[in-house]
Each structure stands twice: as structure tokens, then as C-alpha cells.
Amino acid sequence: SKNALLSGKRIMITAGPTREAIDPVRYISNHSSGKMGYAIAKAAVELGAKVTLVSGPVNILPPENVEVESVVSAQQMYDAVMSDIGSHDIFIACAAVADYRVDNASNHKMKKNKDDGLTLSFIQNPDILKSVAALDTAPFTVGFAAETQDMIEYAKSKLIRKKLNMIAANDVSKPGLGFNSDKNALIVITPEKEYELAQASKDSLAVNLLRLVEREYQETQK
Numbered sequence: 460s461k462n463a464l465l466s467g468k469r470i471m472i473t474a475g476p477t478r479e480a481i482d483p484v485r486y487i488s489n490h491s492s493g494k495m496g497y498a499i500a501k502a503a504v505e506l507g508a509k510v511t512l513v514s515g516p517v518n519i520l521p522p523e524n525v526e527v528e529s530v531v532s533a534q535q536m537y538d539a540v541m542s543d544i545g546s547h548d549i550f551i552a553c554a555a556v557a558d559y560r561v562d563n564a565s566n567h568k569m570k571k572n573k574d575d576g577l578t579l580s581f582i583q584n585p586d587i588l589k590s591v592a593a594l595d596t597a598p599f600t601v602g603f604a605a606e607t608q609d610m611i612e613y614a615k616s617k618l619i620r621k622k623l624n625m626i627a628a629n630d631v632s633k634p635g636l637g638f639n640s641d642k643n644a645l646i647v648i649t650p651e652k653e654y655e656l657a658q659a660s661k662d663s664l665a666v667n668l669l670r671l672v673e674r675e676y677q678e679t680q681k
């Protein structure tokens with residue numbers, strides 16, 4: 460409805476893992492299921508937003524009324540985000556993007572060497588979140604920080620270093636929370652404030668996260 464909290468707002472969300480090819484049949488990835496990002500997309504639609512979901516490969520269905528752009532690698536996710544971000548008011552980076560890709564990915568299936576080990580070399584992928592936040596006409600930019608130690612400290616340094624409006628710190632060392640589970644817990648940090656979103660379903664956390672995003676977004680529009 461026109462009175463919904465995010466009515467008329469255009470939100471882009473990244474979700475899921477990326478896959479970085481080693482050769483045509485093998486890849487490096489991570490445990491992201493896409494559940495958190497898809498829950499945010501669903502909640503954003505329910506709150507009245509127009510949603511673009513840029514998704515890595517996942518095994519869940521996208522929510523209804525969301526424009527989905529499917530990608531595989533970090534470079535593809537970067538290209539999809541950067542070509543379309545201009546028309547969005549808010550960007551939420553929930554994807555678990557590979558920081559590195561294999562430098563010398565093979566065009567053919569690699570063969571096993573009888574006695575030798577295998578050494579791969581890596582180069583850095585572009586940082587999607589940092590690139591969006593650095594745009595001249597950057598949207599309100601929200602990052603996630605998946606950490607296994609010193610969570611708040613690392614999240615705050617990401618907030619400042621990447622010039623974000625907000626970061627959701629996600630302790631991924633606790634069993635049953637974070638990667639691939641149905642529940643999560645977040646500490647949401649802005650340059651001035653800190654909010655705790657206690658353990659809950661990803662669906663309900665998504666709504667509460669978006670309420671904070673909307674409140675802080677309005678502050679930047681004053």
C-alpha cells in the first residue's frame with residue numbers, strides 16, 4: 460500500500476554465495492544458502508519496496524514480486540550490481556562474495572598428477588559493497604560482516620573503511636545461526652549507533668533490520 464514503510468523505495472539486495480571456477484567442473488565457494496538475503500527481499504516487498512535481488516547460486520525459490528538477476532561468480536555479481544545500481548535508493552549486501560578467484564583457471568578439466576600435490580594461485584575479486592558506497596550518487600549502503608572473532612571491532616572497521624551507512628555484524632561461529640540455518644542474530648552498527656537484533660528467525664530479523672534501515676535512511680534525507 461502507499462502507506463507502507465518502504466513504499467516507493469527501490470532496494471537492491473545481494474544474496475547467496477559466489478562460485479569461483481578452478482576448471483569447467485570444479486569451483487571454490489562457501490556455505491551461504493541465500494536464506495538471509497531472500498528473507499530481506501521478501502520483507503522489503505511486504506513493506507512496499509520495489510526489489511532487485513542479485514543472487515548467487517542457491518537452492519531456494521525467490522520471493523514473489525522480486526526482480527531476480529542470477530549470477531555465478533563474484534565478477535558477474537559485480538557487473539550485475541554496477542550496471543543497475545544507479546536506479547536504487549538503498550543497497551543491502553548480504554551475499555557471501557568470494558574475496559579471491561583462481562588466477563589461472565583452466566579451460567579444460569585438470570588431470571591428476573601421479574605423485575604431485577596441487578597449488579592454486581588467487582587474485583582479488585572486486586569489492587562490490589565498497590564500489591557501490593564509493594559512487595558519486597551512492598545509495599544508502601548497508602553491508603554485512605560475517606565474523607568468527609572480534610566481531611564488533613571488525614564490523615566497525617568495515618563500516619568506516621568501506622564508507623557504509625550501516626553494517627549488520629553476523630557472528631558466524633555460533634552453531635545454528637548464520638550460514639545455512641533458519642535463525643540468525645545481528646548487531647546493527649551505524650557511525651553513531653548500535654542496535655542488537657536478538658536471535659530470531661531470518662524472516663523476522665529481516666523485517667526488524669529493514670525498520671532500522673528505513674529509520675536511518677530517512678535521517679540521511681533530512
Ligand code: PMT
Pocket residue numbers: 473475490491492493494495496533552553554555556557558584585586587588589601602603604605606617629631637638639640
Ligand atoms: O545465506 P545464508 O545461509 O542465509 O547466510 C547468511 C550470511 C551469513 C551469508 C549473511 O548473514 C552474511 O553475513 N553475509 C555476508 C557474508 C560475507 O561474505 O561477509 P564479509 O565480512 O566477508 O563481507 C563484508 C561485506 O562485503 C558483505 O556485505 C559482503 O556482501 C560484501 N562483499 C565482500 C566481498 C566482495 N568482493 N564484495 C562484497 O560486496
